[in-house]
Amino acid sequence: MTDTEIKISIRSLYKVFGDDPLPALQYVKGGLSKADLLETHNHVLGLNDINVDVPAGKTTVIMGLSGSGKSTLIRHLNRLIEPTAGEVLVNGDNILDYSEAQLRELRKHTMSMVFQKFALLPHRTVLQNAGLAPSVGGQKERQYADEARKWLDRVGLQGQGEQYPHQMSGGMQQRVGIARALTSNSDIMLMDEAFSALDPLIRTDMQGLLIELQAELQKTVVFITHDLDEALKLADHLVILKDGSVVQQGEPQYILLNPATPYIKDFVSDINRARVLRVRSVMTKAPDATGERAGEIDHDDTLESVIALSEGDTSLSYRVMKDGKLVGVLDMRKLVRALVPVEQSDDPENARLSG
Amino acid sequence: MATYDFIFDGLGLRNWCGSSADDGGMTSMAQLLAQTSGGDVEVSPWETPFPSMDALHDACPSFPQSRELTSGLEQGFLAIKDSLKVVVDPLTQPLSWALNEALWVMQAVPWFVMIPLLMLVAWAVSRQMKLVGLVVICFGFLGFVDYYTYTMQTLAIIFVCAVTCVLLGVPIGIAMSRSDRVQRIMIPILDMLQTLPPFVYLIPLIFLFSVTEPKLYGIAIILYAIVPVVRLTDLGIRLVDPDVIEAADAFGMTKRQKLFNVQIPLALPNIMAGVNQTIMMSLAMVVIASLVSAPGLGVLVLRGIRSLELGVGLLSGLGIVLLAIILDRVTKAALARINVSQSR
Ligand SMILES: Nc1ncnc2c1ncn2[C@@H]1O[C@H](COP(=O)(O)OP(=O)(O)OP(=O)(O)O)[C@@H](O)[C@H]1O
Numbered sequence: 001m002t003d004t005e006i007k008i009s010i011r012s013l014y015k016v017f018g019d020d021p022l023p024a025l026q027y028v029k030g031g032l033s034k035a036d037l038l039e040t041h042n043h044v045l046g047l048n049d050i051n052v053d054v055p056a057g058k059t060t061v062i063m064g065l066s067g068s069g070k071s072t073l074i075r076h077l078n079r080l081i082e083p084t085a086g087e088v089l090v091n092g093d094n095i096l097d098y099s100e101a102q103l104r105e106l107r108k109h110t111m112s113m114v115f116q117k118f119a120l121l122p123h124r125t126v127l128q129n130a131g132l133a134p135s136v137g138g139q140k141e142r143q144y145a146d147e148a149r150k151w152l153d154r155v156g157l158q159g160q161g162e163q164y165p166h167q168m169s170g171g172m173q174q175r176v177g178i179a180r181a182l183t184s185n186s187d188i189m190l191m192d193e194a195f196s197a198l199d200p201l202i203r204t205d206m207q208g209l210l211i212e213l214q215a216e217l218q219k220t221v222v223f224i225t226h227d228l229d230e231a232l233k234l235a236d237h238l239v240i241l242k243d244g245s246v247v248q249q250g251e252p253q254y255i256l257l258n259p260a261t262p263y264i265k266d267f268v269s270d271i272n273r274a275r276v277l278r279v280r281s282v283m284t285k286a287p288d289a290t291g292e293r294a295g296e297i298d299h300d301d302t303l304e305s306v307i308a309l310s311e312g313d314t315s316l317s318y319r320v321m322k323d324g325k326l327v328g329v330l331d332m333r334k335l336v337r338a339l340v341p342v343e344q345s346d347d348p349e350n351a352r353l354s355g
Numbered sequence: 356m357a358t359y360d361f362i363f364d365g366l367g368l369r370n371w372c373g374s375s376a377d378d379g380g381m382t383s384m385a386q387l388l389a390q391t392s393g394g395d396v397e398v399s400p401w402e403t404p405f406p407s408m409d410a411l412h413d414a415c416p417s418f419p420q421s422r423e424l425t426s427g428l429e430q431g432f433l434a435i436k437d438s439l440k441v442v443v444d445p446l447t448q449p450l451s452w453a454l455n456e457a458l459w460v461m462q463a464v465p466w467f468v469m470i471p472l473l474m475l476v477a478w479a480v481s482r483q484m485k486l487v488g489l490v491v492i493c494f495g496f497l498g499f500v501d502y503y504t505y506t507m508q509t510l511a512i513i514f515v516c517a518v519t520c521v522l523l524g525v526p527i528g529i530a531m532s533r534s535d536r537v538q539r540i541m542i543p544i545l546d547m548l549q550t551l552p553p554f555v556y557l558i559p560l561i562f563l564f565s566v567t568e569p570k571l572y573g574i575a576i577i578l579y580a581i582v583p584v585v586r587l588t589d590l591g592i593r594l595v596d597p598d599v600i601e602a603a604d605a606f607g608m609t610k611r612q613k614l615f616n617v618q619i620p621l622a623l624p625n626i627m628a629g630v631n632q633t634i635m636m637s638l639a640m641v642v643i644a645s646l647v648s649a650p651g652l653g654v655l656v657l658r659g660i661r662s663l664e665l666g667v668g669l670l671s672g673l674g675i676v677l678l679a680i681i682l683d684r685v686t687k688a689a690l691a692r693i694n695v696s697q698s699r
């Protein structure tokens with residue numbers, strides 16, 4: 001992942017909410033915790049020394065519990081919130097140096113946003129809502145109609161352009177929200193809990209839609225969620241926030257197998273690992289392996305599918321293929337071991353944590 | 356001698372007061388009474404007077420009486436009146452002009468053009484046949500009982516005043532919604548305008564303008580009726596969903612675009628509710644304003660009171676009620692149409 005281009009780079013970003021944030025910031029830099037800052041100085045620590053690189057063309061998921069600062073962080077990327085200290089580089093430019101006009105250009109052309117509560121304009125038709133970005137840029141409806149209609153069709157809202165948002169269900173409204181972001185033709189899409197207000201089935205649909213769109217368009221997506229399953233489903237890069245600080249970031253599979261802190265261990269202990277973990281994360285790298293194997297599997301298969309293939313026989317092992325080439329072998333015993341959250345070695349600690 | 360002598364004696368102000376309490380000039384009613392009943396009567400503690408201006412004047416003639424305060428206010432007002440007129444007169448002249456024109460137009464257009472025109476307006480605003488029918492019945496009735504001209508005069512005044520209220524009130528409301536400071540300043544003023552009895556508006560205005568000028572009642576009506584549209588514009592804009600505002604920001608709208616494309620359209624139901632209230636209050640005030648020569652149905656009500664013509668009073672009262680119903684229903688129907696198109 002180190003060789004991919006970096007689209008957005010967040011450098012030592014701090015945000016303190018309150019009347020006089022600068023002195024309070026000094027305490028934070030001195031190591032005062034969020035709870036103590038609130039108690040002793042009546043300021044809220046929103047973000048604490050955030051450093052994140054958002055890779056271009058990938059989906060970066062920021063995840064954390066309620067109040068961990070996710071919304072605050074994503075709103076710094078288009079400066080809906082001003083930081084107390086730090087830098088936000090977009091395509092190498094520090095957007096904190098931007099003038100109002102430059103900032104509006106950035107928001108119109110470089111970044112678009114999808115909101116948890118949809119935030120459509122209720123007095124405008126679906127088509128006009130989808131065309132918000134061009135209409136802000138001064139285009140008339142007939143100028144942007146084709147583009148807007150194209151994206152409405154793409155998100156599955158054929159022929160509904162003349163309706164008003166209140167005539168649609170939540171899922172459909174969020175499709176309009178996504179079409180609105182796509183119509184701006186920006187490289188970067190910010191999504192703040194975009195699917196959290198939808199019921200589970202619709203939500204799965206929308207996740208599928210996003211994955212499809214990503215395969216096709218390769219936008220730089222920053223997606224916020226408090227749901228680990230959703231995070232693991234969508235993320236190429238996962239950032240875990242707690243009380244305004246990043247506790248761990250990296251490839252989701254890696255975080256799952258190597259949780260950095262007890263907090264994350266706890267966090268990941270409840271998920272269905274067989275469905276999330278991929279063969280590539282648990283296989284033994286052996287490009288020139290020989291010997292008798294039960295068959296071939298792809299490096300991107302989930303462990304669940306391999307278990308189904310082996311019919312539960314733990315004595316087997318498979319050749320792992322990537323683009324038709326052998327990259328390693330997977331022993332079923334190793335696979336089963338990976339399904340248990342934590343390695344044998346620190347078993348006592350694990351027992352204490354989950355107990 | 357008087358109850359509060361001790362205050363001035365105690366403060367050593369006796370010299371300032373002058374020697375005696377009855378050195379001519381203005382005398383209070385109490386003094387006159389005391390004089391006629393013969394000299395000083397010892398007051399029992401139970402009847403100790405409130406330390407009012409008059410009571411203190413009794414003790415010290417240099418202390419002003421309360422009627423000197425009121426006449427002082429009057430003098431003060433008269434003193435600044437001329438300079439005030441220099442500013443206010445040209446500013447308000449367009450109002451006189453608009454009222455005169457509107458009155459002339461509404462009366463000059465013949466009834467067989469006017470009534471269909473009003474029907475058309477009712478239809479355009481409400482899209483309800485029912486209301487068009489109501490307009491025909493009401494104006495037909497008022498015309499039938501020979502109140503057509505009066506009704507048109509009242510309508511003309513309400514039209515001009517309500518339009519002025521909207522033109523002034525909406526921008527003031529917007530300014531209030533954008534700045535907490537403006538809001539803090541405006542709210543007491545609006546409270547005052549709203550609670551002041553409507554007759555009180557008339558008093559300083561009568562001094563300021565001549566009774567023959569239409570702007571006299573125009574201003575009185577506007578001051579009284581502008582409050583709801585200001586308040587509801589402010590409220591409406593402040594109530595716009597912050598998520599939608601955030602979306603507007605996130606897509607790079609300028610402040611101006613936000614105001615005209617998001618805030619005002621979304622506040623429109625509230626603004627229209629304010630306009631409805633403003634129209635109803637103009638109607639209420641137009642009756643009172645007939646005291647200062649506003650023409651229209653109010654004149655008939657006044658005639659009913661002055662010369663005890665019960666029939667005239669009742670019929671013109673009914674006319675006002677009919678007018679109120681029409682104006683209310685039509686504006687409410689417009690409001691309902693806005694609400695339907697943007698409810699979520
Ligand atoms: N305008 C503000 N003034 C003061 N404190 C704020 C403000 N906005 C956010 N905070 C605080 O900053 C912290 C992070 O808030 P944020 O909204 O970013 O959380 P979140 O992770 O998005 O939570 P959720 O999942 O509930 O949306 C919270 O403690 C919150 O109270």
Ligand SMILES: [Mg+2]
Nearest residue numbers: 070071072193
């Ligand atoms: Mg949030």
